[in-house]
Amino acid sequence: MTESAAQTPDAAAGQHLDHAGSEAQRRFMRAALRPYKSLGRARVNWRAVTDPLLSRPGPSVVAGLLAALDSLPVDGAAARFLLEALVAALVRQRDHAGLIECLRRAPEVERRDRSWVYGLSREILLAQPPLDEALRRMALNAVRHPLTAGSHALAVGMVPVNAGAEWRMRVLDRAGDAFRHAVEADRALADFARFADGARTVSVVGNGPSLKGAGRGSEIEAGDLIVRCNFPPIAGFETDVGGRTDVVVSFISPAAPNFQDYFRNDPRYADAWFVQMSSNAPRDHKPIPPGGRREGPSRFVRIPLPVVEAIEDISYREPTTGLHAILLFSILLGKQVRLFGFDFFQGSLHHYWKPDAAAATSTHNPAFERLYVQRCLMPLFGVHG
Secondary structure, three states, X not given: OOOOOOOOHHHHHHHHHOOOOOHHHHHHHHHHHOOHHHHOHHHOOHHHHHHHHHHOOOHHHHHHHHHHHHHOOOOHHHHHHHHHHHHHHHHHOOOHHHHHHHHHOHHHHXXXXXXXXXXXXXXXXXXXXXXXXXXXXXXXXXXXOXXXXXXXXXXXXXXXXXXXXXXXXXXXXXXXXXXXXXXXXXXXXXXXXXXHHOOOEEEEEOOOHHXXXXXXXXXXXXXXXEEEEOOOOOOOOHHHHOOOOOEEEEOOOOOOOOHHHHHOOOHHHHHOEEEEEOOOOXXXXXXXXXXXXXXXXXXXXXXXXXXXHHHHHOOOOOOXXXXXXXXXXXXXXXXXXXXXXXXXXXXXXXXXXXXXXXXXXXXXXXXXXXXXXXXXXXXXXXXXX
C-alpha cells in the first residue's frame, strides 16, 4: 500500500485542499471526502479538514471547495461548517480575493443553502476593522432581502444614520403590511392589538445581569405595559425588575411537554398575555392545551410566521427573543419603547437571577443586535435604552 493510500480521510483531504485549483485536484478532494459518508458526522475530525484552509486560504481553495459542494457526501450542516470556517479565515486575513470569489459564487450556493450566503454577507459587513467599500457593497447585494441589507449598512456605519429615512419608511411598509394582513385574518391577534392600543409607553425587560442590584423596578413599572421574555423569575427581584407583567414574549410552544412549568416560575404570569413567536416547527401549529389560570396563560396569541419573517427581513436572520419583542412593540405596534436589562451577551454572565456562564449564541448575533438597536432603532424609531 502506498503512503498516500494509507492516509486517513482527514489527512488526505486536508493535504489537498490547499491545491484545489485544477479540475483533477477538485476530483481528488471529492474522493477524499467521500469516506465521511459512512463515518457519520459525529465521528468526523473536521479540524483536520479545515486547518489547511485556515492556514492560507485563497481563490483556488475557495473555488475548489465550492466546486466540491455538489458532490460532498456530508449533510448540509457539515458543509456549512466548512464554508463558515473558510469565510472566518478569509475575513480574519483580509483576503479580499477569496471573499470576492465566495460572493461571486453566492448565487449558486444560495440554491443549496441560502442561510450560508446570508451568514457570509453578515460576516463581511461586520468585519472589524472594516473591509473596503467595494467588498462591502458586494456583500450588501448578496444579503437575502434589501431591507436586511439596509439594516446592516446602517448598523456598521456604512451609511450615516441621517440617510436612513427612506429605509425607515420601507421598514414600516414591510412590517406594517405583514402585521395588518395578519390582524385581519386572526381574531386573537386583533384582540391583542386592541389590548396594546391602550398603551403609549412600553418597558421591554431583558434578562441581562446588569439588572441585578440596579434598583430599576420602579422605572420599569412606570411603563404603561411591561413586557418580559421567556418567563424569567420575578419573586425576590422586584426591586430590580419590577413585579408587574402584562406580556410575555417567547418562542416556547404551548405544545411543549414542560410548557406549564414556565408559568409556575411566577403565578403572576397566568394573568399576562402570552405572545408566542411562530417558527416552522410542527408543534408550533398545534392548539394551546386547556388548563387552569395557574397552569397556563389566560390570554394567548401566536404571532404568525409571515410576521416573524417580516421581523427577520427588517433586522437579520434568527434574532433573539428580546429583539423580536423590541421590534414587535416599537415598529409593528408603534409604541414608545424603553429597554431594561439588554446586555447583548457582553461579559461572562447571562441572567440576572443566577451566576451562570453566558450561553453560546451560535444562532444569534448579539454584537450586531447591539449596533442595530443603537444605530437603527434608537435614532430612527425612538427606542430608549
